[in-house]
Amino acid sequence: xxxxxxxxxxxxxxxxxxxxxxxxxxxxxxxxxxxxxxxxxxxxxxxxxxxxxxxxxxxxxxxxxxxxxxxxxxxxxxxxxxxxxxxxxxxxxxxxxxxxxxxxxxxxxxxxxxxxxxxxxxxxxxxxxxxxxxxxxxxxxxxxxxxxxxxxxxxxxxxxxxxxxxxxxxxxxxxxxxxxxxxxxxxxxxxxxxxxxxxxxxxxxxxxxxxxxxxxxxxxxxxxxxxxxxxxxxxxxxxxxxxxxxxxxxxxxxxxxxxxxxxxxxxxxxxxxxxxxxxxxxxxx
Numbered sequence: 047x048x049x050x051x052x053x054x055x056x057x058x059x060x061x062x063x064x065x066x067x068x069x070x071x072x073x074x075x076x077x078x079x080x081x082x083x084x085x086x087x088x089x090x091x092x093x094x095x096x097x098x099x100x101x102x103x104x105x106x107x108x109x110x111x112x113x114x115x116x117x118x119x120x121x122x123x124x125x126x127x128x129x130x131x132x133x134x135x136x137x138x139x140x141x142x143x144x145x146x147x148x149x150x151x152x153x154x155x156x157x158x159x160x161x162x163x164x165x166x167x168x169x170x171x172x173x174x175x176x177x178x179x180x181x182x183x184x185x186x187x188x189x190x191x192x193x194x195x196x197x198x199x200x201x202x203x204x205x206x207x208x209x210x211x212x213x214x215x216x217x218x219x220x221x222x223x224x225x226x227x228x229x230x231x232x233x234x235x236x237x238x239x240x241x242x243x244x245x246x247x248x249x250x251x252x253x254x255x256x257x258x259x260x261x262x263x264x265x266x267x268x269x270x271x272x273x274x275x276x277x278x279x280x281x282x283x284x285x286x287x288x289x290x291x292x293x294x295x296x297x298x299x300x301x302x303x304x305x306x307x308x309x310x311x312x313x314x315x316x317x318x319x320x321x322x323x324x325x326x327x328x329x330x331x
Contacts, residue, residue: 070103077102077123082212089196093207093219095136099125106140110228115187115284116143120220120228137220138209143188188214191284194261203255204248204279221272221279232278232309233268241276242315248278249306250322257329262287262295266302268309289330299326 070076079087080100088096102125111118119142124135188211195208195218206219221229237245249271256263263270263280264287272279289295300323307319 071105073106075104077104077125078212079123079210082210086192086211088207088209089200096207096209097123097125097134097136099131099134101125101128102134107137110139114144116141118142121217137222138217139206139220141188141191141216141218143185143214143216185214187284188216190286192216194283194286197259198256198261198280198283201255201259203252204277205283206279206281221274221281224275229272229274229279231269232271232273235273237273237313239314242310242313244276245273245278246310246315246317250325252278252280253302253306253322253326254329256286257289257299257326260289260291260330262289262299263302264298267305271306299323 077097077100079098079102092098102123105122105124107120107122109117110120119140121138121140122135123138125131125133127133192208192211195205195216198205199207206221209217209219211217223229232245253263253266263283264285265282266280270280270282272281287295287298289299292298300319303319303323303326307317307322310317
């Protein structure tokens with residue numbers, strides 16, 4: 047593969063070619079950014095760290111997390127300097143929902159009440175739990191999280207920036223700890239009383255924006271919140287719940303409030319789950 051650039055000199059174009067190595071390692075692939083349709087790429091304005099060049103290479107660096115429904119990998123997307131264009135790279139979290147023979151969506155039924163599947167054939171296949179139906183379900187969860195991240199990121203909720211979605215793989219911003227590692231989960235940190243208050247205000251504001259959009263996280267806990275220095279980031283959103291459209295929407299919202307109020311109270315910050323619940327309801331109605 048080669049790249050080229052040209053300049054106009056005395057009314058003639060002079061082309062300069064530069065060779066680009068096409069050899070990829072076993073844990074590498076060409077960037078899939080241009081392989082997906084436009085609606086499957088992150089919302090604008092995009093952060094300047096997002097690598098969109100066609101010559102970029104994705105390199106898998108390791109596993110960040112394994113789960114029942116999906117595994118999360120650390121991926122570097124980078125492009126070498128070409129001509130006057132500087133080298134560019136970014137770290138991404140690649141969430142890959144499991145293949146049908148290895149995954150378990152045992153909690154899915156109550157979360158998806160009120161949702162609709164556009165394709166009737168897919169709906170029937172999912173109901174019958176055929177291989178195709180299970181494949182549709184995995185992709186459906188990936189796209190559900192993709193749509194939630196897009197909507198919430200644009201609304202100002204502290205969530206990772208969604209880079210792209212491709213089938214059962216969701217690429218998003220990697221939330222680091224400032225030292226090259228992954229940011230810890232809220233359950234793993236022991237913040238000072240002052241920082242605890244800062245975290246709670248951010249959490250409440252984030253939950254308010256969710257509620258303003260008519261949504262509840264649905265599975266919010268200290269394990270689904272990352273602590274990045276003095277800010278928090280909400281993660282794991284495939285099961286985001288429509289508070290009004292889902293018959294159990296209020297129950298999910300109250301459970302989110304209970305889980306987070308309990309954690310903060312146990313750390314020394316008195317948080318009343320009923321007051322938090324009532325506050326969020328004012329955002330919904």
